[in-house]
Every structure is written in structure tokens, then in C-alpha cells.
Amino acid sequence: MSNIVSINAQNLQQVLGETSQQKLVLLNFHSPQSPECISQIGILENLATQYKDHIVVANLDCDVEQALASQLAQQVGLQTLPTLVLLKDSAPVDLLAGVQTDAQIREALSKHLPAQQDLLLEQAKQALLKSDLNAAFNYAKQAYEIDSANARIKLVLADICIQIHKLDDAQALIDTIDAQEQDAYFHNIKAKCEAALEATDSPEINEKQSQVEKYPNDLDLKTELSQLLNDAGRKEEALETLFSVLKKDLNFNDAKASFLAIIASLPDGDALAAKYRRKLYSILY
Numbered sequence: 265m266s267n268i269v270s271i272n273a274q275n276l277q278q279v280l281g282e283t284s285q286q287k288l289v290l291l292n293f294h295s296p297q298s299p300e301c302i303s304q305i306g307i308l309e310n311l312a313t314q315y316k317d318h319i320v321v322a323n324l325d326c327d328v329e330q331a332l333a334s335q336l337a338q339q340v341g342l343q344t345l346p347t348l349v350l351l352k353d354s355a356p357v358d359l360l361a362g363v364q365t366d367a368q369i370r371e372a373l374s375k376h377l378p379a380q381q382d383l384l385l386e387q388a389k390q391a392l393l394k395s396d397l398n399a400a401f402n403y404a405k406q407a408y409e410i411d412s413a414n415a416r417i418k419l420v421l422a423d424i425c426i427q428i429h430k431l432d433d434a435q436a437l438i439d440t441i442d443a444q445e446q447d448a449y450f451h452n453i454k455a456k457c458e459a460a461l462e463a464t465d466s467p468e469i470n471e472k473q474s475q476v477e478k479y480p481n482d483l484d485l486k487t488e489l490s491q492l493l494n495d496a497g498r499k500e501e502a503l504e505t506l507f508s509v510l511k512k513d514l515n516f517n518d519a520k521a522s523f524l525a526i527i528a529s530l531p532d533g534d535a536l537a538a539k540y541r542r543k544l545y546s547i548l549y
Contacts, residue, residue: 271324284351291349301346381410401531415445429497464496
């Protein structure tokens with residue numbers, strides 16, 4: 265069900281009554297003839313997308329639903345359009361009369377919704393349940409940027425970093441958790457990180473590195489080493505090894521495809537991905 269609805273006599277009780285028991289309802293008195301109202305509806309639609317699990321935007325067209333608008337206007341003391349009434353548990357909790365900016369509406373919402381970092385953290389957890397690691401990382405990273413002292417945010421971000429093989433970042437986050445905040449979840453994440461770090465230095469990798477040192481011009485050995493490094497989460501070393509192959513032979517087997525695949529596996533906006541894209545472009549053009 266969409267969280268943007270048009271209010272009429274048929275759904276009024278359901279939206280302002282039942283729905284407001286579960287979510288914050290933004291009752292928007294507006295007129296399609298007013299440019300200010302149209303502009304504010306755009307802001308509300310954007311907020312509805314961002315807070316889809318927490319708010320419902322209920323638009324009341326005062327030109328079409330004149331009788332209903334008049335009845336409700338008396339109850340809330342409506343004096344101008346647009347007017348935004350926030351309802352929770354079937355009762356008004358705030359009223360914003362006149363044109364409001366995005367920042368003003370967000371400030372009003374902040375009094376009645378979880379903090380932005382908590383919303384982002386919940387989105388990260390939901391993305392994790394769907395195995396969408398890229399989205400989970402970005403949500404958790406945004407939450408961390410807002411509240412870098414929050415132990416729960418740090419641990420969720422560390423957990424995601426382990427899964428995307430950013431183990432140094434995960435360890436750095438774990439190291440900042442104070443003793444009094446080291447609960448069962450902390451010890452679980454710490455154990456996962458230690459196991460992942462131990463797996464990065466396998467006998468197979470050491471043996472392959474020795475072979476590459478012995479035969480530095482064998483590009484097959486280097487691509488095999490890169491695959492082992494990537495599997496162990498050592499992505500920068502894997503990329504650097506493949507880059508040394510591409511500098512020798514840009515079209516060697518599947519080296520370029522493997523190089524691009526490793527970059528694609530990194531989160532959006534990752535500095536490592538940007539670095540090695542630039543390095544590849546330097547030899548392509």
C-alpha cells in the first residue's frame with residue numbers, strides 16, 4: 265500500500281484513525297490551484313519516499329472535498345493553505361500553517377519520529393536481510409557519519425565490512441568499542457572479524473606468492489594469485505596484482521574482466537574502486 269493517499273469521506277476514519285495508530289500521518293490541506301501548495305506536495309512526496317515505513321502523507325484537496333475540508337478546518341483552526349497537520353494515535357500533535365520548507369517539515373517530523381541515524385541503521389539491517397550488502401553498507405555508513413559514537417551503529421557497520429571484506433575497517437571499528445558496551449553482539453562480531461583476518465593469510469596464498477616471486481613474468485601465476493587474494497578479501501592486493509598483469513598485456517586472458525569485477529564488488533563510492541579505475545584508465549587512454 266502506498267504511503268501517499270488522497271483523503272475523502274470514505275477513507276477519512278481509516279487514515280486519521282487506524283493508520284495514525286501505526287504511523288505518523290501528515291494531513292495536508294491544499295489546493296491544486298495554488299503554486300505554493302503544489303511545491304509543498306513535491307516536498308511531502310520526497311519525504312514519503314524517505315520515511316516510507318514511518319509516515320503517511322494524506323492529501324486533502326480543498327477544492328474537490330469542500331464539505332469535508334470545511335468540517336476538518338473548524339476542528340484544527342485552519343486559516344491558510346497549505347496547512348499541514350501531524351497526527352499520531354488519532355490526535356493532532358503539530359500544525360504547520362502556510363508554506364513550509366523541507367528543513368522546517370523535517371524539524372517537525374524529528375519530534376515524533378526516530379532519529380535519522382536510527383532510521384538509517386534500520387534500513388541497513390533490512391538491506392542485510394535481503395543480502396543487499398551495497399545498500400546496507402551505504403545506510404550504515406551514513407548512520408555512522410551522523411553518530412560516530414554509537415556502539416550499535418559501529419558494530420553493524422563492522423559486520424557489513426567483514427562481509428564485503430573491508431577487514432581493516434571492521435577491526436578499526438571494533439577497537440573503538442568501550443568495555444562497558446562489549447555485549448554478546450560485540451563478541452560475535454569480534455570473533456567473525458578474527459576468523460576472517462586469519463583466513464586472509466592461507467598456505468595457498470603464501471605458496472602462490474612464492475611462485476610469483478620466482479617467476480615474476482608468468483602472468484598466469486599472477487592472475488591465479490589475484491583470484492586467491494580476492495577470495496580472501498584482500499581486494500587491494502588482488503587489484504594491484506592484476507594491474508601488474510594488465511600493464512604487461514592489456515588483453516591477457518580474462519584479466520581485465522576480473523579487474524573490473526573486483527571493482528564492481530566494492531561499495532558505491534569506495535575510494536579503492538575510484539583509485540583503480542583511474543589506474544586502469546591511465547593505461548587504456
